[in-house]
Amino acid sequence: MLEIKGLNVSYGKKLALTVPNLTINKGEIIGVMGQSGSGKSTLVNSCLGLVPFKGQVTLNTDDVGILMQEQYYIDTMTNQKIMEGLLNTSIKKDKKLVELIDFFNFRSQLSHHFKNISGGQKQRMSLIMVLYQEPELLFLDEMTTGLDFESRQALIKQLKVYFKEHQTTVIMVTHYAKEIEQLADKLLIIDNGQVIAFDAPKNLFKQYVGYSAFIVGNNVDKNIKVQQPEEEYSVARQLIDDGDDFRRTQGDIELVYTEVMKGQRA
Numbered sequence: 001m002l003e004i005k006g007l008n009v010s011y012g013k014k015l016a017l018t019v020p021n022l023t024i025n026k027g028e029i030i031g032v033m034g035q036s037g038s039g040k041s042t043l044v045n046s047c048l049g050l051v052p053f054k055g056q057v058t059l060n061t062d063d064v065g066i067l068m069q070e071q072y073y074i075d076t077m078t079n080q081k082i083m084e085g086l087l088n089t090s091i092k093k094d095k096k097l098v099e100l101i102d103f104f105n106f107r108s109q110l111s112h113h114f115k116n117i118s119g120g121q122k123q124r125m126s127l128i129m130v131l132y133q134e135p136e137l138l139f140l141d142e143m144t145t146g147l148d149f150e151s152r153q154a155l156i157k158q159l160k161v162y163f164k165e166h167q168t169t170v171i172m173v174t175h176y177a178k179e180i181e182q183l184a185d186k187l188l189i190i191d192n193g194q195v196i197a198f199d200a201p202k203n204l205f206k207q208y209v210g211y212s213a214f215i216v217g218n219n220v221d222k223n224i225k226v227q228q229p230e231e232e233y234s235v236a237r238q239l240i241d242d243g244d245d246f247r248r249t250q251g252d253i254e255l256v257y258t259e260v261m262k263g264q265r266a
Contacts, residue, residue: 001026001137001169002047006055009042017042017193019055024186026060026136027167031180033257034190040173043190044139047171065135067143071126073114079125080110087132100128104158120151127155131162140172144179156182177253187253189260197260205251208259212250214239220255 007019017039024030034040045051047059048066073082083097084090091097091110101107104124109117114125123143130138144152160183163170174180180187180201187204189197197204209225214235216222224239226232232248239246249255 001028001060002171003058003060004047004056005058007046007057008054009039009046009051015193017046017190019043019195022188022195022198024169024171026169028185029163029168029170029172029183030186030188031184031253032171032173032188032190033175033177033180033253038190039193040190041141042193044141044171044173048139059137061136063134063136064139065130065133065137066139066141067123067126067130068141071122075113075115077113078111079106079114079117082114083110083125083129086129097128097132100132103162104128118151120147120155123147123155127159134166135168137169138171140170140174142173142175144174144176152176152179159183177257180253181251187256189257191261201251201253201256204256204260208256212248213252213255214246214248215252215255216244216246218245218247220252220258223255 002022002024004019004022007017007022008015009017032040032043042051044066046053047057048064049057077085080091087097089097091101101110104127106121106124106128109121109125114122117125127143144155147155156179162168163183170183172179172183184201186199187197187201188195197208199207210227211229212226212232214224214226216224216239224235226235236246236248
């Protein structure tokens, strides 16, 4: 679906991003993580042809959608009028649009103005309009930033169902590790303009953490890595004897990200 070869993006004399090779297959959901200024948005902008670059970016589809972190629509019209105007359709006569509206529980918001609905509802409205066009390749850039926990979880749950049913290929930039745990097939980590990790989360966990890990006090920086299954009981027993609160994991994305970044700082 997407193939990158020898990508280089520079701003003046500064090399902002370099990607030697990257292939994303049809139907894959890729979670992209990295610190601010690491090159995440530059990657998205390069794929969309919004910045000049050297190298090759091949999109094997013309059906591309994008949802940015913030959206702005006219305030003098209702949400229904905005959707019908931008999509050139009538909700009453459009079964596909009605199904999306109901899928995202947005019917009650149609008569409201965009500025008066919550952040979660704003994202739902934009998603409805993007998904209505049935993009084969979808870019999501920090789509849940600013949403409260419940709104974020509800939206992710709905998207998980939608993406599975429609086999949408998704490149999802986020700083929320839980979103990647719930949605992504692969994790792409960028640091200082370089791709430093790209694989299925479970493979990256095995590579950078081990068989499992115990996270103490819900602090990923305080963890005990376990390399063999038979080691788990003694570790858990010691934590219990010490009175520590802990949880066991074999796939915590925040822990994976922390360990990958430690390798960069070493």
